[in-house]
Amino acid sequence: MSAASVALLVPALAPAAEGMPPLPEDFSVRDAIVGVLILLGAFLSLAAGVGIVRFPDVLSRLHAGTKPQVLGLVAVLAAILLEVPSWGVLTTIVLILTFQLLTQPMTAHMLGRAAYRTDHVRRDLLIDDELADDIARRERASAPSDDD
Amino acid sequence: MSLLTLVVVIIAGTMFGIGAICAVWRVIRGPSILDRALAADVLLAISMCALGAEMAVNRHTDTLVVLLILAMFAVLGSIAIARFMAKEDDS
Numbered sequence: 517m518s519a520a521s522v523a524l525l526v527p528a529l530a531p532a533a534e535g536m537p538p539l540p541e542d543f544s545v546r547d548a549i550v551g552v553l554i555l556l557g558a559f560l561s562l563a564a565g566v567g568i569v570r571f572p573d574v575l576s577r578l579h580a581g582t583k584p585q586v587l588g589l590v591a592v593l594a595a596i597l598l599e600v601p602s603w604g605v606l607t608t609i610v611l612i613l614t615f616q617l618l619t620q621p622m623t624a625h626m627l628g629r630a631a632y633r634t635d636h637v638r639r640d641l642l643i644d645d646e647l648a649d650d651i652a653r654r655e656r657a658s659a660p661s662d663d664d
Numbered sequence: 665m666s667l668l669t670l671v672v673v674i675i676a677g678t679m680f681g682i683g684a685i686c687a688v689w690r691v692i693r694g695p696s697i698l699d700r701a702l703a704a705d706v707l708l709a710i711s712m713c714a715l716g717a718e719m720a721v722n723r724h725t726d727t728l729v730v731l732l733i734l735a736m737f738a739v740l741g742s743i744a745i746a747r748f749m750a751k752e753d754d755s
Binding site: 553569595 | 686696701713719720725729739
């Protein structure tokens with residue numbers, strides 16, 4: 517790793533003067549990559565928190581909240597695999613990612629469906645509501661019934 | 665612990681903390697129970713990321729099984745809340 521990229525990663529280590537900055541003795545490229553991955557996971561967690569607070573309704577909060585659930589976890593698990601490279605860790609990480617990718621879309625789908633059905637959606641913020649079109653089409657096609 | 669790791673730990677810990685506090689704020693304030701379920705999910709995801717980051721920093725895999733169990737069963741609470749939410753429930 518060149519000195520310039522080290523200075524990019526850790527500005528505190530970059531000297532003010534010209535030339536090659538001296539590397540600290542305990543610097544390792546693996547630690548730098550792991551640090552970047554951990555910072556990515558932490559940044560996505562921060563973004564999810566801010567989005568949860570700032571966004572106006574359930575659907576947009578759902579959009580913000582799903583970032584650390586997949587990409588943040590992928591980054592952090594890759595960091596673990598880099599620090600402890602073994603087959604056991606790799607298989608466990610693949611299992612964790614498999615279950616996370618199977619279950620989180622179920623959560624998001626159920627929450628979104630419940631939000632739509634219970635009118636917790638800000639419909640004035642929607643750009644296009646295809647589900648409402650489909651529901652209207654079905655209700656026109658079928659005979660009007662009493663049960664809602 | 666090298667200086668690089670120390671800097672990463674401080675910055676990442678601050679980010680995790682702010683994100684978790686925001687999620688807790690939404691759990692407290694959330695106008696509907698769906699907001700609260702979603703915020704609890706986000707808090708759980710942030711906790712999982714923090715657990716993993718701690719493992720990567722300290723180079724151990726003791727809590728990897730905890731991540732596995734959480735990834736398997738974290739879905740149940742939100743689905744139960746969403747599934748049994750009554751249509752006229754305003755909370």
